[in-house]
Amino acid sequence: MKKNVTxxxxxxxxSLLSIYLGRRGYKVNVYERRGDMRRTxxxxxxxxxxxxxxxxxxxxxxxxxxxxxxxxxxxxxxxFIHNADGSSAYQAYGKEGQYINSVSRGELNRKLMDLAEAxxxxxxxxxxxxxxxxxxxxxxxxxxxxxxxxxxxxxLFGSDGAYSAARLQHQLQHDRFQYDQYYIDFGYKELRIPPxxxxxxxMEKNALxxxxxxxxxxxxxxxxxxxFTCTLFFPFEGEPSFASLDNKEKLDKFFRENFTDAYSLMPxxxxxxxxxxxxxxxxxRCYPWIREDQxxxxxxxxxxxxxxxxxxxxxGFEDCAVLDALIxxxxxxxxxxxxxxxxxxKPDGDAIAELALNNFVEMRDxxxxxxxxxxxxxxxxxxxLYPEKWIPAYSQVTFSPGIRYSEALSRGKSQDLVMQPFxxxxxxxxxxxxxxxxxxxxxxx
Amino acid sequence: MKKNVTxxxxxxxxSLLSIYLGRRGYKVNVYERRGDMRRTxxxxxxxxxxxxxxxxxxxxxxxxxxxxxxxxxxxxxxxFIHNADGSSAYQAYGKEGQYINSVSRGELNRKLMDLAEAxxxxxxxxxxxxxxxxxxxxxxxxxxxxxxxxxxxxxLFGSDGAYSAARLQHQLQHDRFQYDQYYIDFGYKELRIPPxxxxxxxMEKNALxxxxxxxxxxxxxxxxxxxFTCTLFFPFEGEPSFASLDNKEKLDKFFRENFTDAYSLMPxxxxxxxxxxxxxxxxxRCYPWIREDQxxxxxxxxxxxxxxxxxxxxxGFEDCAVLDALIxxxxxxxxxxxxxxxxxxKPDGDAIAELALNNFVEMRDxxxxxxxxxxxxxxxxxxxLYPEKWIPAYSQVTFSPGIRYSEALSRGKSQDLVMQPFxxxxxxxxxxxxxxxxxxxxxxx
Numbered sequence: 004m005k006k007n008v009t010x011x012x013x014x015x016x017x018s019l020l021s022i023y024l025g026r027r028g029y030k031v032n033v034y035e036r037r038g039d040m041r042r043t044x045x046x047x048x049x050x051x052x053x054x055x056x057x058x059x060x061x062x063x064x065x066x067x068x069x070x071x072x073x074x075x076x077x078x079x080x081x082x083f084i085h086n087a088d089g090s091s092a093y094q095a096y097g098k099e100g101q102y103i104n105s106v107s108r109g110e111l112n113r114k115l116m117d118l119a120e121a122x123x124x125x126x127x128x129x130x131x132x133x134x135x136x137x138x139x140x141x142x143x144x145x146x147x148x149x150x151x152x153x154x155x156x157x158x159l160f161g162s163d164g165a166y167s168a169a170r171l172q173h174q175l176q177h178d179r180f181q182y183d184q185y186y187i188d189f190g191y192k193e194l195r196i197p198p199x200x201x202x203x204x205x206m207e208k209n210a211l212x213x214x215x216x217x218x219x220x221x222x223x224x225x226x227x228x229x230x231f232t233c234t235l236f237f238p239f240e241g242e243p244s245f246a247s248l249d250n251k252e253k254l255d256k257f258f259r260e261n262f263t264d265a266y267s268l269m270p271x272x273x274x275x276x277x278x279x280x281x282x283x284x285x286x287x288r289c290y291p292w293i294r295e296d297q298x299x300x301x302x303x304x305x306x307x308x309x310x311x312x313x314x315x316x317x318x319g320f321e322d323c324a325v326l327d328a329l330i331x332x333x334x335x336x337x338x339x340x341x342x343x344x345x346x347x348x349k350p351d352g353d354a355i356a357e358l359a360l361n362n363f364v365e366m367r368d369x370x371x372x373x374x375x376x377x378x379x380x381x382x383x384x385x386x387x388l389y390p391e392k393w394i395p396a397y398s399q400v401t402f403s404p405g406i407r408y409s410e411a412l413s414r415g416k417s418q419d420l421v422m423q424p425f426x427x428x429x430x431x432x433x434x435x436x437x438x439x440x441x442x443x444x445x446x447x448x
Numbered sequence: 449m450k451k452n453v454t455x456x457x458x459x460x461x462x463s464l465l466s467i468y469l470g471r472r473g474y475k476v477n478v479y480e481r482r483g484d485m486r487r488t489x490x491x492x493x494x495x496x497x498x499x500x501x502x503x504x505x506x507x508x509x510x511x512x513x514x515x516x517x518x519x520x521x522x523x524x525x526x527x528f529i530h531n532a533d534g535s536s537a538y539q540a541y542g543k544e545g546q547y548i549n550s551v552s553r554g555e556l557n558r559k560l561m562d563l564a565e566a567x568x569x570x571x572x573x574x575x576x577x578x579x580x581x582x583x584x585x586x587x588x589x590x591x592x593x594x595x596x597x598x599x600x601x602x603x604l605f606g607s608d609g610a611y612s613a614a615r616l617q618h619q620l621q622h623d624r625f626q627y628d629q630y631y632i633d634f635g636y637k638e639l640r641i642p643p644x645x646x647x648x649x650x651m652e653k654n655a656l657x658x659x660x661x662x663x664x665x666x667x668x669x670x671x672x673x674x675x676f677t678c679t680l681f682f683p684f685e686g687e688p689s690f691a692s693l694d695n696k697e698k699l700d701k702f703f704r705e706n707f708t709d710a711y712s713l714m715p716x717x718x719x720x721x722x723x724x725x726x727x728x729x730x731x732x733r734c735y736p737w738i739r740e741d742q743x744x745x746x747x748x749x750x751x752x753x754x755x756x757x758x759x760x761x762x763x764g765f766e767d768c769a770v771l772d773a774l775i776x777x778x779x780x781x782x783x784x785x786x787x788x789x790x791x792x793x794k795p796d797g798d799a800i801a802e803l804a805l806n807n808f809v810e811m812r813d814x815x816x817x818x819x820x821x822x823x824x825x826x827x828x829x830x831x832x833l834y835p836e837k838w839i840p841a842y843s844q845v846t847f848s849p850g851i852r853y854s855e856a857l858s859r860g861k862s863q864d865l866v867m868q869p870f871x872x873x874x875x876x877x878x879x880x881x882x883x884x885x886x887x888x889x890x891x892x893x
Contacts, residue, residue, distance in 0.1 A: 179631040179684075179728050186624040239624075283624050 006030055009142070009156040012163030013126050015108070016302030016319035018115035020162055022066050023327045025122030027335075032154070033119070034130035034144060036163070041113045050193060052224035052232040053111065054079070054211070054313030055104040058404045062320035065327070068118050075111065076104035077225045083210035084370055085264060093210070094370070094379060097398050098387065103313060105211070105224040107232070132163070135172035137294060158337060161300045162319075165285055165307035170300055174289065181290040187309060187363070189219070190245055190281040191236050196268045198229025205268050206231065213366060214262050219243070220367035221262050233265070236284075236367065245281050284309045286356050292345045296337040299344060301326070306352030311362040312400060314355050314408075321404070322348055351408040358400060358412055378426055381435055381444075382418075388438075389445055393418070421447045451475055454587070454601040457608030458571050460553070461747030461764035463560035465607055467511050468772045470567030472780075477599070478564070479575035479589060481608070486558045495638060497669035497677040498556065499524070499656065499758030500549040503849045507765035510772070513563050520556065521549035522670045528655035529815055530709060538655070539815065539824060542840075542847050543832065548758060550656070550669040552677070577608070580617035582739060603782060606745045607764075610730055610752035615745055619734065626735040632754060632808070634664070635690055635726045636681050641713045643674025650713050651676065658811060659707050664688070665812035666707050678710070681729075681812065690726050729754045731801050737790045741782035744789060746771070751797030756807040757845060759853075763800050766849070767793055796853040803845060803857055823871055826880055826889075827863075833883075834890050838863070866892045 008024050010017045013035035021031045055076060063069040080102040081095040096103060116126060129147035136142075142159070144152045161169025174180045199205050204225060206212060212223040212231070219238060223231040238244040248254045251273045258266040266272070287307035292300045299305075302319030326344050333339040369375040385393035396415030399406045406414075425444055429435045453469050455462045458480035466476045500521060508514040525547045526540040541548060561571060574592035581587075587604070589597045606614025619625045644650050649670060651657060657668040657676070664683060668676040683689040693699045696718045703711040711717070732752035737745040744750075747764030771789050778784040814820040830838035841860030844851045851859075870889050874880045 179730075181630060183628040183630070185626060185628070285624075 007032070007157045008160070009034070009154065009158070010160045010162055011132050011142075011169045012036075012161065012167075012302075012304070013112075013116060013119075013128075014162065014164060014302070015112055015115060015316050016323065017160070017162035018112065018119045018124075019062065019066075019320055020160060020301060020323045020326075021119035021124035021126075022068070022115070022122050023323050025119065025124055026066060027327070027330055029158075031119075031122075031124040033124055033126045034132065034142075034154070035126060035128050036131045036168075037128065038147075039116075039126075039128045040109060041116060050108045050232070051191065051234045051310050052226070053106050053108050053316050054224070055106050055111075056313065056317055056401045058314070059317035059320040060104075061404045062324040065324055068115075071118070072106070072111065072114060073104075075114070075227060076106050077227060078102040078209050079105055079211045079224070080209050081211075082370060083207050083212045085212060085214045085262075086371060087216060087261065089263065092376070094376065095383070097395075097402050098383075098390075101398070101402050102209070103211070103401060105226070107226060132168040132172070135159075135169065135176075137176055137298075140297065157297070159298045161298070161304045162302045164303045165287060167300065167304035169298075170287075170289065170304050173294065173298065173300070177291075177294075181288075183286075183288045185286045185288075187284050187286075187360070188238055188240070189236050189363075190239050190283055191234050192245070192276065192281050193279050194221075194233040194235060194269060194272065194275045196223060196231040196233055196265065197270065202229045204229050204231070212265075213370060214265060215367050215369075215371045216261060217368050217371075221265060222366075223265070233269070236363075239281075248276070251277070286360065288353060288356060290349060292349060293341040296341060299326075299341050305348070306356060308352075308356045308359040309363060310359070311366055312355065312359040314359060314400060318352065318355050318408070321351075354408040354412040355400070358396075358408065358415075374426060374430055377429060378422055381425075381429070381441075382422070384436070385441055385444060388441060392445055392448055418448070452477070452602045453605070454479070454599065454603070455605045455607055456577050456587075456614045457481075457606070457612075457747075457749070458557075458561060458564075458573075459607065459609060459747070460557055460560060460761050461768065462605070462607035463557065463564045463569075464507065464511075464765055465605060465746060465768045465771075466564035466569035466571075467513070467560070467567050468768050470564065470569055471511060472772070472775055476564075476567075476569040478569055478571045479577065479587075479599070480571060480573050481576045481613075482573065483592075484561075484571075484573045485554060486561060495553045495677070496636065496679045496755050497671070498551050498553050498761050499669070500551050500556075501758065501762055501846045503759070504762035504765040505549075506849045507769040510769055513560075516563070517551070517556065517559060518549075520559070520672060521551050522672060523547040523654050524550055524656045524669070525654050526656075527815060528652050528657045530657060530659045530707075531816060532659075532661060532706065534708065537821070539821065540828070542843050543828075546843070546847050547654070548656070548846060550671070552671060577613040577617070580604075580614065580621075582621055582743075585742065602742070604743045606743070606749045607747045609748045610732060612745065612749035614743075615732075615734065615749050618739065618743065618745070622736075622739075626733075628731075628733045630731045630733075632729050632731075632805070633683055633685070634681050634808075635684050635728055636679050637690070637721065637726050638724050639666075639678040639680060639714060639717060639720045641668060641676040641678055641710065642715065647674045649674050649676070657710075658815060659710060660812050660814075660816045661706060662813050662816075666710060667811075668710070678714070681808075684726075693721070696722070731805060733798060733801060735794060737794060738786040741786060744771075744786050750793070751801060753797075753801045753804040754808060755804070756811055757800065757804040759800050759804060759845060763797065763853070799853040799857040800845070803841075803853065803860075819871060819875055822874060823867055826870075826874070826886075827867070829881070830886055830889060833886060837890055837893055863893070 008029045008031045010033045013033045017033055021033055024031050060069055063072055081093055084092040130144040133145050134143040141153050141155045146152050161167050163169055174182060196205055208225050214221040221233055221235050223233040225231055240246050243257060248257055254276055285307055286309055292305045301322045308315050325347055329340040329343050382395040386395055399411035453474045453476045455478045458478045462478055466478055469476050505514055508517055526538055529537040575589040578590050579588040586598050586600045591597050606612050608614055619627060641650055653670050659666040666680050668678040670676055685691050688702055693702055699721055730752055731754055737750045746767045753760055770792055774785040774788055827840040831840055844856035
């Protein structure tokens with residue numbers, strides 16, 4: 004057993020990992036590039052609100068902190084769809100009582116840091132990883148004053164996100180490293196719908212709002228203060244795009260025409276649009292994630308994904324829970340723990356990356372499609388009547404932490420193939436809402 | 449028009465590019481990391497002999513140097529297959545008179561450097577690219593004495609191979625750079641079959657020899673001195689693998705049992721196997737390849753591929769010819785030239801990367817398969833009778849420089865789909881060698 008653990012990155016995953024390892028009796032030191040977000044104003048304007056769901060919740064419950072976190076969560080029971088023609092539609096995410104949770108990244112991160120410190124973790128801020136010497140097992144950091152600090156490590160985790168410095172050091176000093184970074188042609192920008200004058204929500208509170216527009220979309224998630232954090236997912240180039248909306252007049256005209264109801268609720272649109280940064284959306288796949296018994300990547304550093312399934316954080320939290328279970332299984336034998344951690348999580352990381360990319364098309368385009376919505380209704384009914392035999396893909400990923408992502412991906416694909424001929428019938432007028440029809444589908448599973 | 453061109457890398461593609469640009473009236477400076485291979489002994493033991501074929505030949509003919517190069521080429525008309533049971537088989541690459549050419553990388557590179565200098569290129573050896581400043585348009589090199597040399601550039605090409613330093617500088621300073629490096633689980637090692645005592649070839653001279661063994665293979669290409677350069681493509685790990693053959697006894701036993709005829713012709717096997725390096729096989733896909741009118745990647749630096757289609761050099765040479773044609777088309781307007789160069793060559797680079805990966809399975813496994821060989825025979829006959837309507841995939845890539853790689857990939861896939869039901873018939877005993885049967889296939893194209 005190693006006594007000392009070093010973690011690079013005090014984000015959501017690094018902080019939760021500290022809590023898990025502190026509970027297991029490890030002495031944990033965390034090095035974070037940025038300053039302490041609990042003490043300084045954080046750079047606003049580039050966060051997408053998070054959707055905490057069952058996989059993440061299970062990982063938080065395991066260390067007994069979910070009740071604390073629940074205080075800053077707002078349940079979202081379904082998608083509230085704002086169509087281009089001014090009509091709206093509602094699509095429940097799951098069965099009665101199933102929901103996902105809107106939570107602010109900053110709030111959640113601050114709470115997790117507090118809890119990590121309470122479990123004994125020592126967080127060192129303003130420490131930027133510059134170099135790792137894998138043989139000597141030491142790390143060079145640049146600190147706040149650009150002085151170099153060298154720390155030894157016994158067991159190291161890289162939980163420093165999509166642009167991980169730990170991963171880069173791992174990659175540059177690894178023979179035959181598999182590496183793929185893939186950017187979609189879309190960026191995102193944070194916008195805001197403030198609370199009403201009386202502090203109340205200006206739209207349905209308990210939903211994730213979507214304005215699907217084919218090649219782009221706007222979404223909005225509720226905050227505890229009555230506001231909504233909106234995110235515009237938009238092409239970088241072309242017409243329309245971040246490049247084409249280059250002045251306030253064009254911006255206002257575009258929003259007025261395409262997001263009419265939202266536009267009327269966004270008094271600071273111009274300021275936000277032109278001052279908040281435009282951020283990129285990257286998928287990173289790499290291998291290996293580990294070095295013998297001394298190092299592992301975890302969370303986005305191992306598997307950065309696009310945000311369209313709301314699973315980035317949930318997947319990272321699940322990484323922590325899986326790793327923790329393996330500490331028990333292998334009694335602190337880190338060679339065995341890390342090897343099985345990688346074997347289990349690499350295929351699941353690849354699967355959720357693919358699911359998340361696919362879901363972008365679903366969110367921005369298909370949720371406004373009649374056939375798609377009809378299929379969702381039929382699948383929801385199947386799930387209600389045959390809860391064991393038919394679980395919609397979204398529910399497998401979001402509400403079924405017992406099903407691995409890789410399994411959800413393959414089962415989802417099979418189910419979709421089964422559905423297509425029946426959807427042809429339905430679109431040709433067949434009556435689907437009867438047991439005989441639904442039984443025919445179930446017989447194909 | 450720019451007057452000065454800077455090229456990083458004096459390998460095969462950098463040297464040919466210098467010849468093309470010299471002919472067009474550009475002043476060319478080439479910076480090469482290594483020393484001058486014409487003056488010093490090159491590091492032996494890590495080259496795969498090259499197979500120069502029609503795309504490469506056309507690019508060499510265009511600048512009038514093919515006759516010079518032909519002197520160091522040995523024609524290979526087909527695959528000579530050495531089966532595990534001691535039997536052998538021969539499979540022509542194309543029609544009568546079609547062949548590929550075995551040529552030594554070192555010999556060819558030396559000749560191309562001579563010709564580049566004759567066209568006015570200035571090659572600076574021992575210059576290792578360390579940093580590129582894209583705004584100031586200057587490059588820092590480390591020279592032989594580890595002094596730093598800074599050179600300005602007007603128009604820059606990165607032709608420095610699979611592990612390109614120019615590409616790294618491009619990538620590190622480019623927003624949303626698409627990058628994928630993929631290593632197969634196999635490495636390669638150079639071995640050798642010397643000439644007979646009288647200087648003659650010990651096996652059929654005009655063929656590419658293959659010992660296909662399912663999960664691994666040995667190949668041998670002839671050299672002008674009567675020897676064969678052999679390459680073992682072998683798993684890094686597992687049984688058997690480079691890791692498992694860890695002493696001379698195991699090595700001899702393995703070669704004696706699995707490559708019996710070759711083994712008897714390899715007197716220095718032990719020395720070569722344990723002293724020559726084991727090299728990796730990487731595929732690199734990236735995007736973009738260019739920066740406005742000032743920079744382009746070319747050859748392996750843009751699209752490193754595995755060697756199993758014998759197209760790495762041919763593709764790089766074709767890059768040069770395509771670029772040159774665009775200089776004519778756009779009259780030295782480099783913004784337009786580089787933009788169309790990328791638009792044309794990126795899909796072709798991706799296609800040949802995929803074709804090359806697929807061909808590994810074909811070479812090491814399928815060439816020993818009865819159905820596969822039968823299909824090749826039928827396709828050869830189709831090509832003979834209907835030369836316009838049916839061109840086998842291999843011939844499209846190797847002998848049809850008029851067909852783009854991307855087109856060859858998609859046509860090859862379609863043809864294979866057409867063939868499968870007919871192959872079922874043939875394997876069930878149908879007589880294929882008659883016009884009626886072959887007409888039925890052609891009718892499906």
